[in-house]
Amino acid sequence: MTRIWVIAQGAFREAVRSRIFVNLLVLVALMVLGGVAVEAGSIGDTGRLFHDIAHAAISISGSMIALFVGIQLVATDIERKTLHVFLARPVTRFELVIGKFLGLAGVLAVNTLLAAAVYCVVALGGKSTVLTAAGLVSILFLYLQFLVVGAIAMMFSTLSGTTTAAVYSIALFVVGRLGNELARLAEQSSRDMFQRVAAIARTVIPDLTRFDVSPHVPLPSAGTMALAVLYAVLWSLALLLIGTFAFGYRDLK
């Protein structure tokens, strides 16, 4: 456990000190403030636009951190051979991957919390904005999505180089975000083959739309929330186990 914790701390430190983290935080702040400005100039649907823009900002920044930092934590380290020194110590590759993921999860938590803090302050301070419980829960659901996206990025980064990992991770992220659309298209399609492919895709690719909770609707039930947490944990674990298993057989030249 100590070694996993040490690796997690290192990964957290690495990500927090990277420029992408700071830049994305600034982006979130700017977008949330921009949301207020847009809100002020809009007519009708008071508060709705602000919440949508703020959520989009948090979602974009979190997903980008999950994708790019997730890839950087393993694939870039393999290419730069920075991992060699650690793996020459009594550290298993499983401990390394899990430790790195926990570090990433920590960074994502800090990013989401800071973004949520900006969101809350602006929402409470704005004339036409209100802070709702559903708004906060939707941010929690976004965090669950970031965890799964981070696990996707880490899985691919244990299997391949930085560029390949980035391409596959982004592709899987996009398909994962199209979960509902895919189901709708399959229902409308008369072709059996397409329906089967869509069904397989929904089974083997995490459905990221499960984490979409609108801040404008009533709170989801406790059961729905528990299922979402379970779904995120199981998918993250499965992806990390696949990554660790493949990483165990990989030669680090």
Add this chain to the structure above:
Amino acid sequence: MVISVRGLAKEFRVGVLGRRVTAVHDVSFDVQPNEVFGFVGPNGSGKSTTIHMLLGLVRPTRGGGSLLGHSLGALAARRQLGYLPELPNFYGYLQARELLEISGRLAGCEPRDLRRMVPELLERVDLAGRGQDALRTFSKGMLQRIGVAQALIGDPQLVILDEPMSGLDPLGRHVVRNVILDLKARGRTVFFSSHIMPDVETLCDRVALIAAGRTLRVARVEEFVRLGQERWEVQVRGSGLQLPAGIAGATWQGAIGDVARVAVEGTAALQQVIDWGRSQGELLAVIPVRESLEEVVVRAVAAASSGSPALEQPT
């Protein structure tokens, strides 16, 4: 035996078509406890790949061995070793102190012990006072020295150093040489690869010479040097001396005043040159010229690549 490998081979698949490239064909050697063991060979001879196989970073295609009484790369073995990679690349955002702390924690050191160890190690590699500096501000030589320090944390039984002198200035080389000698004095085993033959000659008890992924010879440094052809310098005093053509192995080196110098290779040529010197003037000296390890290695590698057995194969 601290390290024992037999018939180690590694084949990589490269490119989209998975073309097979053999990096290591057949490497065998043993490293005894408390030995400073040199691993020598030209670039691309398979030294780093062999080290990676020892550490479990790369799986051997054939062959195997043991490391500190365990299988290659085993966790139990890695508990007792420190490693410096070739051209170490550390996280630039880390401070030197943080790198040592992380390495120490991964090696199983307690935080309270690290508070004592870290300053000591920084001092030992001549980086005292730089502990708070980010590694991205370090020069190549400083990175090499902090790399050596992280390999030493936890006082491992075996230290594996891949090209430890690479990128170091004379002072840095002096620091690393002292570290290796100190490890030897404290009963530790050091395995290091290097291109810098004078360091290998000075520091190592035994040397494994590897070329094109094969072990050419494992021997003590003195044995390696003895393997070199016999060479002498013959000095003869006389006026208007001229070395007769036709003495194979004798080369005119010039004259200082009336003293001529002739370089000689092989005992047959030596006898001929001595006879010539005695007949033409006064034979002043016959000085044996010791072949350096570097010369032996260069000759052995050249001979191996041309297919002739310049050195005995390991038994």
